[in-house]
Amino acid sequence: MKVPFSYVFRNLWARKWTTALTAGGMGLVVFVFAAVLMLDAGLNKTMVGTGSFDNVVMIRKGAETEIQSGLSRDQASLIESLENIARDARGVPMISKESVVLISMQKKGQNRGSNIVTRGLSSMGLTLRPQAKIIAGRMFKEGSSEVIVGRNVNEQFDGAEIGQALRFAGRDWIIVGVFDAQKSAFDSEVWGDVQQLMQAFRRVVYSSVIAKLSSSDKFDVVAQTVEDDIRLALQSKREQLFYEDQSRSLSTFISFLGLMLSFIFSTGAMIGAAITMYSAVASRTGEIGTLRALGFRRPSILVAFLTESLLLSLVGGLAGLFFATFLQAITISTLNGQTFSQLAFGFVLTPKIVVQTLVFTLIMGFIGGFLPAVKAARMKIVDSLRAA
Amino acid sequence: MYFFKLIFKNIFRAKLRAALTLLALVIAVLAFGFLQTVVGAFYAGSSGASASRMVTRNAISLASSMPIYYRERIRSVDGIKAVTISNWFGGIYKDRSNFFPQFAVDHTNFFDLYPDFILPPAQLLAFQRDRQGAVVGRKLAEQYGWKLGDTVPIQGTIYPGTWQFHIQGIFDGKEEATATRQFYFHYDFINEELKKKAPRRADQVGIFIVDVNDPSRVADVAKALDAEFKNSLAETLTESEKAFQLGFIAQSETIVDAIRAVSFVVIVIIMAIVANTMAMTARERLSEYATLKALGFSPWFVAMLVFGETMMLCVIGAAIGILFTFPLAAGVAKSPAGAFFPIFKVSQDTVVLQIACALVVGIIAAIAPAIRSARVKIVDGLRHIG
Numbered sequence: 001m002k003v004p005f006s007y008v009f010r011n012l013w014a015r016k017w018t019t020a021l022t023a024g025g026m027g028l029v030v031f032v033f034a035a036v037l038m039l040d041a042g043l044n045k046t047m048v049g050t051g052s053f054d055n056v057v058m059i060r061k062g063a064e065t066e067i068q069s070g071l072s073r074d075q076a077s078l079i080e081s082l083e084n085i086a087r088d089a090r091g092v093p094m095i096s097k098e099s100v101v102l103i104s105m106q107k108k109g110q111n112r113g114s115n116i117v118t119r120g121l122s123s124m125g126l127t128l129r130p131q132a133k134i135i136a137g138r139m140f141k142e143g144s145s146e147v148i149v150g151r152n153v154n155e156q157f158d159g160a161e162i163g164q165a166l167r168f169a170g171r172d173w174i175i176v177g178v179f180d181a182q183k184s185a186f187d188s189e190v191w192g193d194v195q196q197l198m199q200a201f202r203r204v205v206y207s208s209v210i211a212k213l214s215s216s217d218k219f220d221v222v223a224q225t226v227e228d229d230i231r232l233a234l235q236s237k238r239e240q241l242f243y244e245d246q247s248r249s250l251s252t253f254i255s256f257l258g259l260m261l262s263f264i265f266s267t268g269a270m271i272g273a274a275i276t277m278y279s280a281v282a283s284r285t286g287e288i289g290t291l292r293a294l295g296f297r298r299p300s301i302l303v304a305f306l307t308e309s310l311l312l313s314l315v316g317g318l319a320g321l322f323f324a325t326f327l328q329a330i331t332i333s334t335l336n337g338q339t340f341s342q343l344a345f346g347f348v349l350t351p352k353i354v355v356q357t358l359v360f361t362l363i364m365g366f367i368g369g370f371l372p373a374v375k376a377a378r379m380k381i382v383d384s385l386r387a388a
Numbered sequence: 389m390y391f392f393k394l395i396f397k398n399i400f401r402a403k404l405r406a407a408l409t410l411l412a413l414v415i416a417v418l419a420f421g422f423l424q425t426v427v428g429a430f431y432a433g434s435s436g437a438s439a440s441r442m443v444t445r446n447a448i449s450l451a452s453s454m455p456i457y458y459r460e461r462i463r464s465v466d467g468i469k470a471v472t473i474s475n476w477f478g479g480i481y482k483d484r485s486n487f488f489p490q491f492a493v494d495h496t497n498f499f500d501l502y503p504d505f506i507l508p509p510a511q512l513l514a515f516q517r518d519r520q521g522a523v524v525g526r527k528l529a530e531q532y533g534w535k536l537g538d539t540v541p542i543q544g545t546i547y548p549g550t551w552q553f554h555i556q557g558i559f560d561g562k563e564e565a566t567a568t569r570q571f572y573f574h575y576d577f578i579n580e581e582l583k584k585k586a587p588r589r590a591d592q593v594g595i596f597i598v599d600v601n602d603p604s605r606v607a608d609v610a611k612a613l614d615a616e617f618k619n620s621l622a623e624t625l626t627e628s629e630k631a632f633q634l635g636f637i638a639q640s641e642t643i644v645d646a647i648r649a650v651s652f653v654v655i656v657i658i659m660a661i662v663a664n665t666m667a668m669t670a671r672e673r674l675s676e677y678a679t680l681k682a683l684g685f686s687p688w689f690v691a692m693l694v695f696g697e698t699m700m701l702c703v704i705g706a707a708i709g710i711l712f713t714f715p716l717a718a719g720v721a722k723s724p725a726g727a728f729f730p731i732f733k734v735s736q737d738t739v740v741l742q743i744a745c746a747l748v749v750g751i752i753a754a755i756a757p758a759i760r761s762a763r764v765k766i767v768d769g770l771r772h773i774g
Contacts, residue, residue: 018664025660028653060548067451068478068546070589102451104625112638115449168448170621201452202621204588253643261650264419265657271412272661275405279668335639340451342639 003296003304011280011308012315022276023316026364029265030320034357035327036258038347040251046345047247050184051239054086054216055128058209058226058236065246065339066100070205075232082225084218085211088127094212096125099198102341103168103190105157107333114333115341116153118168120194128210132186137162137177140192145200147192148177152344156333166190169200185243188333188344210239246338266364269316273368277309281376288376289384302377309369310362317361324357325349395696402669406701409665413705413749414712416658417742421713422720423651424738429729430644432565434633440469440603441501442610443632444596447623450476453592454622456579461616462596467609469601472498473575475594479542479551481532488528490542492575495521501599504562511536511557519577522553525568529558542571547578548585567730598626655745663753666698670757677761678769691762698754699747706746710739 012019051057058079059069076097079085086094099120104113119125123142126132140146147166154160165172173192181187198204213219223236237245281288288301327347336343399406444462446452462471477490495516499507507515507523515521524534534540538555553573561568575593582590600609610626617624627635637644670677677690713734721732 018668021660021664021667025657025664028657028660032650032653062543062545062548064545070586102449104447104449110638110641112635113449114639115451170619170623257647261419264415265654268412268415268419268654268657268661271408271415272657272664275408275412275661275665275668278405278408279672283672332642334642337640 001296001300003291003300005307008304008308008311011284012312015280018276018279019312019315022272023312023319025272026269026313026316026361027320027323029262029269029364030317030357030361031324032265033258033262033360034321034324034349034353035347036254036262037353037356038324038327038349039332039345040254040258041350041353042346042348043247043251043254043343044244045348046183046185046343047243048240049131049182050186050243051241052128052130053238053240054213055239056211056213056219056222056236057239057242058211058232058234059207061233061235063235066098066207067102067340069207071207071209071232071234072205075234076206076209078229078232079209079211079226079234082211082222084214084222086214088124092124094124094128096121096128096210097194097206098125098208098210099194099201099203100207101197101201103166105153105160105166107156108158114157114335116157116190117188117339117341118147118190118192118197120192120197122194125194125210128212129181129186131184132179132181134177135180137175140176142193143196144193145171145173145196146176147173147190148179149175150187150189150191151178151180152187152331152333153190154178156331156344169197171200183346185246185343188342209234247336247343249338250334250336250343262360266360270364270368273309273313273365274372276312277305277369277372278375280308281305281372284376285379285384285387288379289381289387292379292381293385298377302373305373305376306366306369309373310365313361313365313368314358317358320361321354321357391692391696392700395693395700398673398693398697399701405665405669409662409701410705410708412658412661413702413746414709416654416749417706417709417746418712418716419654420651420745421710421734421738421742422716423647423654424741425713425717425732425734427644427648427651428735428738429732430637430640431634432567432729432731432733434630434637437629437633438504439628439630440600440606441629442598442600442606442613442626443629444598444613444624444626445594445632447614447625450594452622453594454596454624456591456593458593458617458622458624459596462598462613465609465613465616467600467602467605467612468598470497470501470599472501472597473593473595474498474597475575475578476546477542477544477573477578478546479544481540481542486532488569488571490571490573492578493572495574495576498572498597499523499559501597504566505559505568506562507557507559515556518554518556519574519580520552520554521556522571522573523557523559524555524571526558526560527568528571529555531569534558547582549581551578551581565731565733569730597629655749659749659752662698662702662749663756665701666694666753666757669697670694670761674761674764674769675771678764678766681764681769682766687762691758694758694761695754698757699750702746702750702753706743709746710742713738713742 059066060071063069080093080095088094101118102115103118105116107114140148149160162175165174219238226232226234226236328349331344331346333342333344446454459471473494475492477492479490499505499512515523534555536555540553540555541550543550579590600606606628613626614624680690717732717734
């Protein structure tokens with residue numbers, strides 16, 4: 001016969017403070033656990049969302065980022081003549097030759113500079129990034145010292161409002177618009193006319209070339225052609241993978257740190273649960289004896305106490321998860337060591353994370369409550385009745 | 389004395405519970421100390437910075453360079469003792485995971501500006517004479533088992549190709565806190581090769597390190613230096629070495645802040661656990677406390693009994709936790725994860741903070757149960773059952 005669920009529930013309710021403290025501790029652990037998973041998911045979403053699957057990024061062999069790369073105008077023209085590159089309605093190859101520099105801007109409330117990617121591109125570059133839309137002001141004019149800033153740059157950095165000017169490379173660059181790139185890495189960039197930027201920096205080489213494939217399955221063909229052409233000495237990657245690779249270290253760092261923290265914290269929370277459950281068992285010795293005398297069997301007692309522990313952890317887990325959902329409103333901007341520039345990303349709660357968190361919670365409750373439950377189940381009727 | 393004995397006996401009356409609470413405390417203090425050490429490691433580079441050294445970089449950002457002829461013009465600025473070059477190389481040794489900082493430096497005077505690196509004169513001379521020579525820090529040499537005379541290939545990412553370097557010197561830190569995980573080689577070696585392969589990229593320098601005569605005039609000299617290059621193609625930004633290092637950390641500040649915040653969260657968690665333990669303990673002993681009061685002990689005494697027990701528990705837990713922090717940090721410093729940081733060591737501040745946190749946890753956790761025990765009416769307490 002099963003011990004009624006109401007018995008389990010009321011026991012938790014009867015010792016409100018202890019329940020609240022234990023569940024609170026577990027809730028905090030769950031909060032941290034969920035926060036880390038959400039941050040990693042947010043980073044991943046940002047990076048995957050940055051690239052388009054049908055675009056190919058080409059940079060110099062050996063370089064890992066656009067900043068390190070360089071390719072000459074000749075090389076860029078060679079790519080234009082490649083087969084299997086898409087052409088627009090007018091027959092122009094869909095290729096964007098881009099120049100990337102880092103400029104230093106101050107985060108709001110900070111007096112030190114952080115590196116921001118400044119990308120020079122042409123109108124074709126904008127066509128290749130359909131996710132980027134102007135949300136305020138207007139597009140920069142080609143051939144002028146005008147720039148547009150990504151949403152995060154606009155929100156998180158000083159001097160990034162429309163009408164203000166960024167000063168670098170001996171010129172004032174007027175901000176004429178703000179664009180939103182749907183929470184991708186482009187939101188942390190400043191965009192301007194590629195020819196103007198290169199002139200200002202006295203550059204003769206591009207940083208990268210982005211090309212759209214005529215059809216998705218042609219990637220291998222194009223990559224091989226580029227690889228084989230010794231005049232090019234370039235490497236190509238699908239844009240999506242390119243950006244995903246760029247945040248790999250940061251992602252590893254976040255998950256490593258998160259896993260370690262969760263492990264340490266959960267050990268603490270499990271001990272907390274065990275202490276509470278042991279005490280619950282000890283103070284209810286007489287009750288347990290009575291239950292057994294009434295005919296409840298050992299397994300039923302075990303299940304009852306285990307359920308109590310699971311319920312306790314579930315309360316904490318749900319509370320932790322509830323507060324973690326509010327994190328979704330936050331966007332953080334930090335240094336991506338691989339690109340040496342700022343990257344903004346948020347916390348994203350996915351159904352998978354909800355399941356992972358709840359499973360984690362129940363495991364904590366199970367481990368914390370198992371030994372006390374066994375102790376309760378093994379009590380002898382006579383002894384426990386006498387103890388009361 | 390009997391008071392302490394009573395407290396001590398009280399703690400270990402419920403052995404399992406005491407052991408579990410202590411374990412939780414140890415883990416929390418250990419985790420807190422570890423996280424604080426991680427935060428400290430981020431700042432480690434800046435603490436070794438000299439007061440008289442300044443760093444001049446391109447004002448646009450660190451990723452932009454400056455022409456090499458700036459060196460002569462910097463040298464002519466009043467108040468400057470010496471100028472040297474340092475260029476981030478960012479190469480890969482065998483595999484991407486083997487990360488360590490590499491710099492192309494001016495072999496003639498770089499080590500003069502850094503007396504913190506101790507290099508035998510014979511090795512310095514050998515390094516200066518060999519164009520492909522390299523000088524590495526002791527920790528780095530030990531990590532990869534490099535000896536004098538070894539050839540080390542490094543694959544360039546910013547500078548294409550594979551570059552061969554000969555280890556000509558291994559330096560030690562003057563102080564224990566000096567970072568010795570760097571790899572230095574001739575700027576000229578890289579520059580000459582660039583002149584052949586990519587002439588437009590040659591004669592460019594990442595940062596100039598400037599030594600001033602009078603450390604108290606650093607700010608004025610920096611201003612005068614930057615004024616020299618105002619309105620040029622590559623305007624400069626000069627700041628003290630410490631400010632330069634802190635600038636790096638500021639870029640990852642969000643992460644550092646998050647780690648710091650989390651280290652305090654673990655303390656809050658443990659506070660909940662200890663408070664819970666003490667609340668349960670006090671509740672179970674209400675009849676005992678009532679007995680004590682009936683015997684004539686004051687409520688104050690009873691409160692101190694609960695308070696003392698909590699504090700004792702916390703102090704023991706903290707002591708064990710602190711004791712374990714040192715081997716843990718030493719272990720991490722040796723692991724690949726520790727390679728990201730120049731120094732990974734438990735600081736005195738961390739230990740002080742650990743103790744402070746344990747005491748705060750003890751005080752807060754004891755308040756409610758101590759008050760409750762002190763206030764209990766003798767009659768109620770005696771009637772109370774566990």
